[in-house]
Amino acid sequence: MKLLSILFAGAALAASAASASAEVRFGIMNEPYPPFFTKDASAKWVGWEIELMDAVCAEMNEECSIVDMSWDGLIPGLETKKFDVIWSSMSITNERKKTIDFTDKYYNTPSKLIGARDAAAGATADDVADKTIGIQVSTIQSEYFKKYFADKASEKTYSTLDEAFQDLAAGRIDYVFGDAIPLAEFLKSDFGKDCCADMGDVADDPAILGVGIGGGVRKQDASLRDKLNAAIAAVRATGKYEEISKKYFDFDPYGK
Numbered sequence: 001m002k003l004l005s006i007l008f009a010g011a012a013l014a015a016s017a018a019s020a021s022a023e024v025r026f027g028i029m030n031e032p033y034p035p036f037f038t039k040d041a042s043a044k045w046v047g048w049e050i051e052l053m054d055a056v057c058a059e060m061n062e063e064c065s066i067v068d069m070s071w072d073g074l075i076p077g078l079e080t081k082k083f084d085v086i087w088s089s090m091s092i093t094n095e096r097k098k099t100i101d102f103t104d105k106y107y108n109t110p111s112k113l114i115g116a117r118d119a120a121a122g123a124t125a126d127d128v129a130d131k132t133i134g135i136q137v138s139t140i141q142s143e144y145f146k147k148y149f150a151d152k153a154s155e156k157t158y159s160t161l162d163e164a165f166q167d168l169a170a171g172r173i174d175y176v177f178g179d180a181i182p183l184a185e186f187l188k189s190d191f192g193k194d195c196c197a198d199m200g201d202v203a204d205d206p207a208i209l210g211v212g213i214g215g216g217v218r219k220q221d222a223s224l225r226d227k228l229n230a231a232i233a234a235v236r237a238t239g240k241y242e243e244i245s246k247k248y249f250d251f252d253p254y255g256k
Contacts, residue, residue: 023063025083030068059231072138086216093210105212108255113199123200131174134164
C-alpha cells in the first residue's frame with residue numbers, strides 16, 4: 001500500500017510538472033513591425049499583435065511565450081516545432097495553406113505602394129513602368145509583383161522592411177510595396193514623413209494577397225487551432241479587441 005501511494009504521488013508530481021512546463025509558444029518575426037510588434041527599452045516585445053496575443057492566451061487560460069526568428073524562417077520553424085503558432089502578421093493564402101493551417105483572421109490590411117514624395121501617385125503596372133520596387137522576401141507582395149508588375153518594373157528584395165525603407169529614403173529604389181498599415185506607420189515617422197508619400201493601394205487579388213491575417217498552426221494541430229479560434233471570437237465579443245485596437249488605430253483593423 002505504501003509503495004502504491006508513492007507511485008501515485010510520483011505520477012501526480014510528474015503530471016503537475018508537465019502541466020506547469022506546458023505553454024503555447026508564439027513565433028514572431030525578429031524585426032520591429034510597428035504598430036504590431038516592436039521591442040521597448042527593456043527589450044520586451046510590445047505592440048498591438050502582442051497585446052492581442054496576451055488577450056487570446058488569457059481566454060484560453062494558457063501560459064504563452066514568444067519565439068522570434070527571421071520572417072522566412074517562420075514556416076520552417078513552425079514545422080520543426082520550434083514554436084506552436086505563427087503570430088506575425090501572416091496573410092492567409094491558398095499557397096501557404098498547402099503547407100500549414102490557419103486560424104480565423106484576426107485583422108486585415110490592403111497592400112500598397114509608397115514612393116518618393118515628388119513621385120506621381122499611382123499603383124498600377126503602367127504607373128511603375130521602368131521603376132525599381134523594394135519588397136521584403138517571401139511575402140505575398142513578392143508573388144503579386146511577379147504576376148502584375150514583373151513585365152514592366154524591377155524587383156529588389158530585402159530581408160527586412162526597414163532595409164527597404166532606408167533604400168527608398170536614400171533614393172536607391174523608387175517604391176516600397178507591402179502591407180498598408182506598417183507602410184502608413186513609416187510615413188508618419190520622423191524618418192519617413194519628409195521623404196516619402198503614399199502612392200495608393202494596389203488592386204486586390206485574394207488568390208495572392210489572401211483573405212486576412214491569421215495565426216499559422218501545424219496541420220495536425222486542429223485542437224489548438226480550434227482553441228485559438230474560440231479565443232479570438234471571445235476577445236472580439238467581449239470588447240477587448242476594440243479596447244486594444246483603439247490604443248493603436250483610428251479605424252477597425254479587423255476590416256471586412
